[in-house]
Amino acid sequence: MEFLVNMEVQLPADLPAQEKERLTRAEADRAAELARCGALVRLWRVPGRRANWGLWRAADATELHDALASLPMFPHLAIQVNALAAHPNDPT
Amino acid sequence: MEFLVNMEVQLPADLPAQEKERLTRAEADRAAELARCGALVRLWRVPGRRANWGLWRAADATELHDALASLPMFPHLAIQVNALAAHPNDPT
Amino acid sequence: MEFLVNMEVQLPADLPAQEKERLTRAEADRAAELARCGALVRLWRVPGRRANWGLWRAADATELHDALASLPMFPHLAIQVNALAAHPNDPT
Amino acid sequence: MEFLVNMEVQLPADLPAQEKERLTRAEADRAAELARCGALVRLWRVPGRRANWGLWRAADATELHDALASLPMFPHLAIQVNALAAHPNDPT
Amino acid sequence: MEFLVNMEVQLPADLPAQEKERLTRAEADRAAELARCGALVRLWRVPGRRANWGLWRAADATELHDALASLPMFPHLAIQVNALAAHPNDPT
Amino acid sequence: MEFLVNMEVQLPADLPAQEKERLTRAEADRAAELARCGALVRLWRVPGRRANWGLWRAADATELHDALASLPMFPHLAIQVNALAAHPNDPT
Amino acid sequence: MEFLVNMEVQLPADLPAQEKERLTRAEADRAAELARCGALVRLWRVPGRRANWGLWRAADATELHDALASLPMFPHLAIQVNALAAHPNDPT
Amino acid sequence: MEFLVNMEVQLPADLPAQEKERLTRAEADRAAELARCGALVRLWRVPGRRANWGLWRAADATELHDALASLPMFPHLAIQVNALAAHPNDPT
Amino acid sequence: MEFLVNMEVQLPADLPAQEKERLTRAEADRAAELARCGALVRLWRVPGRRANWGLWRAADATELHDALASLPMFPHLAIQVNALAAHPNDPT
Amino acid sequence: MEFLVNMEVQLPADLPAQEKERLTRAEADRAAELARCGALVRLWRVPGRRANWGLWRAADATELHDALASLPMFPHLAIQVNALAAHPNDPT
Numbered sequence: 001m002e003f004l005v006n007m008e009v010q011l012p013a014d015l016p017a018q019e020k021e022r023l024t025r026a027e028a029d030r031a032a033e034l035a036r037c038g039a040l041v042r043l044w045r046v047p048g049r050r051a052n053w054g055l056w057r058a059a060d061a062t063e064l065h066d067a068l069a070s071l072p073m074f075p076h077l078a079i080q081v082n083a084l085a086a087h088p089n090d091p092t
Numbered sequence: 093m094e095f096l097v098n099m100e101v102q103l104p105a106d107l108p109a110q111e112k113e114r115l116t117r118a119e120a121d122r123a124a125e126l127a128r129c130g131a132l133v134r135l136w137r138v139p140g141r142r143a144n145w146g147l148w149r150a151a152d153a154t155e156l157h158d159a160l161a162s163l164p165m166f167p168h169l170a171i172q173v174n175a176l177a178a179h180p181n182d183p184t
Numbered sequence: 185m186e187f188l189v190n191m192e193v194q195l196p197a198d199l200p201a202q203e204k205e206r207l208t209r210a211e212a213d214r215a216a217e218l219a220r221c222g223a224l225v226r227l228w229r230v231p232g233r234r235a236n237w238g239l240w241r242a243a244d245a246t247e248l249h250d251a252l253a254s255l256p257m258f259p260h261l262a263i264q265v266n267a268l269a270a271h272p273n274d275p276t
Numbered sequence: 277m278e279f280l281v282n283m284e285v286q287l288p289a290d291l292p293a294q295e296k297e298r299l300t301r302a303e304a305d306r307a308a309e310l311a312r313c314g315a316l317v318r319l320w321r322v323p324g325r326r327a328n329w330g331l332w333r334a335a336d337a338t339e340l341h342d343a344l345a346s347l348p349m350f351p352h353l354a355i356q357v358n359a360l361a362a363h364p365n366d367p368t
Numbered sequence: 369m370e371f372l373v374n375m376e377v378q379l380p381a382d383l384p385a386q387e388k389e390r391l392t393r394a395e396a397d398r399a400a401e402l403a404r405c406g407a408l409v410r411l412w413r414v415p416g417r418r419a420n421w422g423l424w425r426a427a428d429a430t431e432l433h434d435a436l437a438s439l440p441m442f443p444h445l446a447i448q449v450n451a452l453a454a455h456p457n458d459p460t
Numbered sequence: 461m462e463f464l465v466n467m468e469v470q471l472p473a474d475l476p477a478q479e480k481e482r483l484t485r486a487e488a489d490r491a492a493e494l495a496r497c498g499a500l501v502r503l504w505r506v507p508g509r510r511a512n513w514g515l516w517r518a519a520d521a522t523e524l525h526d527a528l529a530s531l532p533m534f535p536h537l538a539i540q541v542n543a544l545a546a547h548p549n550d551p552t
Numbered sequence: 553m554e555f556l557v558n559m560e561v562q563l564p565a566d567l568p569a570q571e572k573e574r575l576t577r578a579e580a581d582r583a584a585e586l587a588r589c590g591a592l593v594r595l596w597r598v599p600g601r602r603a604n605w606g607l608w609r610a611a612d613a614t615e616l617h618d619a620l621a622s623l624p625m626f627p628h629l630a631i632q633v634n635a636l637a638a639h640p641n642d643p644t
Numbered sequence: 645m646e647f648l649v650n651m652e653v654q655l656p657a658d659l660p661a662q663e664k665e666r667l668t669r670a671e672a673d674r675a676a677e678l679a680r681c682g683a684l685v686r687l688w689r690v691p692g693r694r695a696n697w698g699l700w701r702a703a704d705a706t707e708l709h710d711a712l713a714s715l716p717m718f719p720h721l722a723i724q725v726n727a728l729a730a731h732p733n734d735p736t
Numbered sequence: 737m738e739f740l741v742n743m744e745v746q747l748p749a750d751l752p753a754q755e756k757e758r759l760t761r762a763e764a765d766r767a768a769e770l771a772r773c774g775a776l777v778r779l780w781r782v783p784g785r786r787a788n789w790g791l792w793r794a795a796d797a798t799e800l801h802d803a804l805a806s807l808p809m810f811p812h813l814a815i816q817v818n819a820l821a822a823h824p825n826d827p828t
Numbered sequence: 829m830e831f832l833v834n835m836e837v838q839l840p841a842d843l844p845a846q847e848k849e850r851l852t853r854a855e856a857d858r859a860a861e862l863a864r865c866g867a868l869v870r871l872w873r874v875p876g877r878r879a880n881w882g883l884w885r886a887a888d889a890t891e892l893h894d895a896l897a898s899l900p901m902f903p904h905l906a907i908q909v910n911a912l913a914a915h916p917n918d919p920t
Contacts, residue, residue, distance in 0.1 A: 001185075001244040002136065003267075004096075004145055005324060012289050013840050028181050035183035042147075042184060044094065044176035047889040048833060048896045048907030052179055053096055055134075055147075060185040060244070061269040061323040068324045079324030083187075083267040084136035085245040087144055089120050091127035092134060093829075093888040095911075097692060104657050105196050139245040140189060140252045140263030152829040152888070153691040153913040160692045171692030175831075175911040177889040186320065188280075188329055197380050212365050219367035226331075226368060228278065228360035231429040232373060232436045232447030236363055237280055239318075239331075268320035271328055273304050275311035276318060277369075277428040279451075281508060288473050336369040336428070337453040337507040344508045355508030359371075359451040361429040370504065372464075372513055381564050396549050403551035410515075410552060412462065412544035415613040416557060416620045416631030420547055421464055423502075423515075452504035455512055457488050459495035460502060461553075461612040463635075465784060472749050520553040520612070521637040521783040528784045539784030543555075543635040545613040554780065556740075556789055565656050580825050587827035594791075594828060596738065596820035599705040600649060600712045600723030604823055605740055607778075607791075636780035639788050641764050643771035644778060645737075645796040646872065647819075648832075648881055672917050679919035686883075686920060688830065688912035696915055697832055699870075699883075704737040704796070705821040727739075727819040728872035729797040731880055733856050735863035736870060741876060748841050797875040804876045815876030 002041070002057050003064050004082040009050040011076050026072035039067045094133070094149050095156050096174040101142040103168050118164040131159045186225070186241050187248050188266040193234040195260050210256040223251045278317070278333050279340050280358040285326040287352050302348040315343045370409070370425050371432050372450040377418040379444050394440035407435045462501070462517050463524050464542040469510040471536050486532040499527045554593070554609050555616050556634040561602040563628050578624040591619045646685070646701050647708050648726040653694040655720050670716040683711045738777070738793050739800050740818040745786040747812050762808035775803045830869070830885050831892050832910040837878040839904050854900040867895045 011020060034040040042055040058064035061083070068079060103112060126132040134147040150156035153173070160171060195204060218224040226239040242248035245265070252263060287296060310316040318331040334340035337357070344355060379388060402408040410423040426432035429449070436447060471480060494500040502515040518524035521541070528539060563572060586592040594607040610616035613633070620631060655664060678684040686699040702708035705725070712723060747756060770776040778791040794800035797817070804815060839848060862868040870883040886892035889911070896907060 001246075003323075004136070031181040032183075035181075040181075040183055043179040043182040044096070045179040045890075045893060046909075047175055047177040047831075047893040048905075048909045053174065053176065061267040062185075062321075064267075065269040065321060065323040077324075081267060081322075081324045082145065083139055083245040083265060084145065085139040085249040087135040087137040089123040089127075089132075090135040091124075091132055093890075095691075137246075137249060138265075139187075139249040140261075140265045153911040154689075154829075156911075157689060157691040157913040169692075173690075173692045173911060175889040175909060177893040188320070215365040216367075219365075224365075224367055227363045227366040228280070229363040229430075229433060230449075231359055231361040231371075231433040232445075232449045237358065237360065266329065267323055268329065269323040271319040271321040273307040273311075273316075274319040275308075275316055277430075279507075337451040338369075338505075340451075341453040341505060341507040353508075357451060357506075357508045359429040359432075359449060361433040372504070399549040400551075403549075408549075408551055411547040411550040412464070413547040413614075413617060414633075415543055415545040415555075415617040416629075416633045421542065421544065450513065451507055452513065453507040455503040455505040457491040457495075457500075458503040459492075459500055461614075463783075521635040522553075522781075524635075525637040525781060525783040537784075541635060541782075541784045543613040543616075543633060545617040556780070583825040584827075587825075592825075592827055595823040595826040596740070597706075597709060597823040598725075599647075599709040599819055599821040600721075600725045605818065605820065634789065635783055636789065637783040639779040639781040641767040641771075641776075642779040643768075643776055645798075648872070675917040676919075679917075684917075684919055687915040687918040688832070689915040691911055691913040697910065697912065705819040706737075709821040725819060726881065727797040727800075727817060727875055728881065729801040729875040731871040731873040733859040733863075733868075734871040735860075735868055739875075798873075801873060801875040813876075817874075817876045 001060060002055060002084040003061075004084055005054045005056050005064075005068070006046075006080045006082075007052050007054065008078040009073060009076060010078055011050075011073075023072055023076075030071055034067055034070070039064075093152060094147060094176040095153075096176055097146045097148050097156075097160070098138075098172045098174075099144050099146065100170040101165060101168060102170055103142075103165075115165055115168075122163055126159055126162070131156075185244060186239060186268040187245075188268055189238045189240050189248075189252070190230075190264045190266075191236050191238065192262040193257060193260060194262055195234075195257075207256055207260075214255055218251055218254070223248075277336060278331060278360040279337075280360055281330045281332050281340075281344070282322075282356045282358075283328050283330065284354040285349060285352060286354055287326075287349075299348055299352075306347055310343055310346070315340075369428060370423060370452040371429075372452055373422045373424050373432075373436070374414075374448045374450075375420050375422065376446040377441060377444060378446055379418075379441075391440055391444075398439055402435055402438070407432075461520060462515060462544040463521075464544055465514045465516050465524075465528070466506075466540045466542075467512050467514065468538040469533060469536060470538055471510075471533075483532055483536075490531055494527055494530070499524075553612060554607060554636040555613075556636055557606045557608050557616075557620070558598075558632045558634075559604050559606065560630040561625060561628060562630055563602075563625075575624055575628075582623055586619055586622070591616075645704060646699060646728040647705075648728055649698045649700050649708075649712070650690075650724045650726075651696050651698065652722040653717060653720060654722055655694075655717075667716055667720075674715055678711055678714070683708075737796060738791060738820040739797075740820055741790045741792050741800075741804070742782075742816045742818075743788050743790065744814040745809060745812060746814055747786075747809075759808055759812075766807055770803055770806070775800075829888060830883060830912040831889075832912055833882045833884050833892075833896070834874075834908045834910075835880050835882065836906040837901060837904060838906055839878075839901075851900055851904075858899055862895055862898070867892075 031040055038057055040054060041057055044053045046052060056064055058067060068074060123132055130149055132146060133149055136145045138144060148156055150159060160166060215224055222241055224238060225241055228237045230236060240248055242251060307316055314333055316330060317333055320329045322328060332340055334343060399408055406425055408422060409425055412421045414420060424432055426435060436442060491500055498517055500514060501517055504513045506512060516524055518527060528534060583592055590609055592606060593609055596605045598604060608616055610619060620626060675684055682701055684698060685701055688697045690696060700708055702711060712718060767776055774793055776790060777793055780789045782788060792800055794803060804810060859868055866885055868882060869885055872881045874880060884892055886895060896902060
């Protein structure tokens with residue numbers, strides 16, 4: 001099952017630059033793992049914001065939650081999940 | 093450039109069933125054409141609604157508008173366009 | 185997978201009373217079928233409104249959409265779907 | 277009487293990890309008690325969020341408030357209560 | 369149990385004046401009955417609107433719904449129900 | 461003139477428990493005075509929230525503001541005022 | 553007591569031009585009367601809309617409602633009333 | 645003074661195609677006139693919608709309203725006006 | 737040109753009482769100056785809130801901004817500006 | 829491709845005045861550079877707010893994001909991007 005997920009990154013204003021860099025690298029590493037195992041399909045940046053739209057794949061909402069909660073930035077993310085159904089006109 | 097597009101189909105309550113079927117078929121045909129030329133990349137149904145999320149590709153917002161306006165149901169669609177930027181963690 | 189579904193019934197103002205009764209009976213019949221096959225688990229009325237909250241079960245969002253779209257009142261329903269994940273504190 | 281309750285957990289950013297764990301355990305214990313006495317009927321996680329939907333049972337809104345206010349995390353919860361009425365098509 | 373109820377009256381634009389008057393009288397009659405049996409406690413007009421705030425009393429949300437649905441104007445009312453809990457500082 | 465007033469209590473997260481208790485007692489005392497002088501007519505808790513709905517009486521909005529601003533918790537209250545007009549179907 | 557009132561004019565799309573002109577003239581006449589008796593103090597157009605902001609004066613919300621309901625266009629107006637309190641920095 | 649103006653075109657569903665074309669041509673003609681006299685500075689389409697953003701210039705809000713109200717489609721436009729102030733970093 | 741301006745005062749929770757008083761006095765002084773020069777025409781308090789509605793006069797939005805930005809509390813104000821156009825039914 | 833961009837500046841309340849001035853100067857310098865290279869076309873202040881509307885030009889949303897993210901105040905900006913399509917009635 002596919003999900004369209006919107007994330008806003010809300011880092012605390014007083015987060016040290018070093019910790020921010022560490023988090024950003026860890027996030028990239030975990031995203032790469034989630035991509036390799038097929039959970040994260042596509043990821044786009046919302047222009048002008050520390051926010052993204054992602055296409056995710058999971059057996060169900062529980063497995064999706066576990067994938068999202070495994071992101072190092074999860075405590076700083078405001079996430080909205082949209083469950084997707086198949087559309088007869090989908091090109092794939 | 094990619095766009096994330098949300099469409100709500102708002103057919104008039106008094107549209108004859110035959111016209112509705114004709115529109116639905118014409119919409120499927122045009123969607124297939126737009127998929128073949130690379131404008132329509134993915135399409136998902138919003139569960140429970142006559143609505144969809146689509147991933148579209150176009151040179152710019154003007155070309156995107158022309159693609160969307162070429163849909164037979166365009167006069168009955170409430171459309172929201174989200175411009176997408178590249179994200180460093182995108183798997184593709 | 186479970187879903188929490190909110191429905192607002194929006195019947196046309198000029199729907200004849202007889203058609204309204206027929207629709208209401210047909211809706212009850214279909215709801216009973218969906219309950220028997222395990223798709224519809226619980227249903228509550230929103231007090232003061234022609235609206236309801238329902239707990240639904242389906243393999244995924246596509247199967248859920250098919251169940252919802254099989255309701256005779258579907259063309260008159262404004263539906264919002266919330267995908268549900270398992271919670272460790274759930275009593276069941 | 278049944279209530280559909282939505283909770284968003286809003287823990288302070290600077291809450292020590294140990295206190296967060298203690299709160300989470302205490303919350304699970306109290307939820308189990310409320311389930312045993314029939315106040316908490318079902319609990320689901322909102323995927324991607326520290327939030328949940330719950331089905332609660334209480335004599336009235338005052339008794340419901342007392343149950344909710346007895347949760348150890350209550351000072352950190354943003355709660356929305358929906359009163360539920362019986363629906364003729366409810367399977368149970 | 370008490371409920372705070374907001375109603376917006378949405379009469380069809382083409383409702384004949386005579387039918388509107390009949391409805392208004394019937395509504396007043398039914399409101400008086402509901403007041404006599406203790407269901408309707410107070411009623412205020414929202415200034416500038418065909419809308420009102422009401423204080424209602426009912427055993428639960430199901431009984432409240434039955435009272436509201438018994439209003440002749442019910443098909444034309446957009447109703448929002450707020451369940452009320454006892455407050456320790458309530459003067460009564 | 462009557463007013464329907466909604467208050468959300470927004471105490472600072474770091475308010476010492478003792479100061480919170482003192483404020484709560486002072487608020488109860490002032491509410492009792494405002495009830496005695498006829499300004500505060502009814503008060504209900506919004507279930508699940510540190511919030512309330514109140515029925516207030518004042519000569520006009522200026523007198524109402526003075527009553528509300530006299531509450532010890534006023535600096536921590538987010539208040540919405542609804543002016544009420546007489547309704548012909550009001551039971552009283 | 554003063555009130556800040558926002559009105560959106562929502563005339564039916566099929567209102568004959570002649571009836572629209574008649575209504576506009578009648579509205580102007582009634583507005584002039586309400587100005588003469590001191591109920592309507594100022595009136596501004598919202599640029600680009602058939603809408604206005606008005607400063608109104610009335611003994612209370614009931615008297616204000618009666619003034620607003622006396623406008624010939626009242627059945628076609630969506631009105632929002634803001635009760636105003638005296639401000640110590642008001643120039644008058 | 646400059647204004648940023650958002651317009652949504654809301655043509656009646658039953659407007660004959662011929663009348664729609666006539667209106668569209670008349671709108672283009674009037675827009676050209678307003679551009680020549682300096683009232684309309686720029687105009688962009690909102691992709692996917694019958695809507696536009698425009699940069700307008702007028703002595704004040706009254707003159708702006710007169711320009712907007714002179715558009716043949718004005719009765720079918722939902723318009724939002726944003727007054728603009730000079731910014732020290734403006735390139736022009 | 738006239739503007740209808742809404743301000744919400746959002747003082748930091750930890751502002752010392754003395755600084756708050758100083759700001760309030762300075763605000764009153766500056767408001768009096770702006771009234772004398774004709775910029776501030778009327779000011780009303782929103783009952784129950786540290787907020788106000790004001791009627792302001794300025795050559796254009798830039799001059800209005802300068803007047804608003806000259807208020808000592810400006811850094812703590814959330815301001816919404818509504819440009820006003822002349823209405824034919826305005827009493828003045 | 830052109831974009832209409834809305835920015836709200838949200839500086840931390842405890843930012844030292846000197847750092848605020850430095851940021852403001854750096855922002856002006858970077859805005860001038862972005863104007864010289866054609867990325868920033870126009871900039872207007874939203875009256876009464878630390879906010880602006882800007883007309884930006886970029887090859888696509890990714891290039892736009894890079895321009896916006898290069899602003900010294902970027903970490904303190906809440907940005908909304910509107911993609912613009914060509915309109916046949918545009919004067920230029």
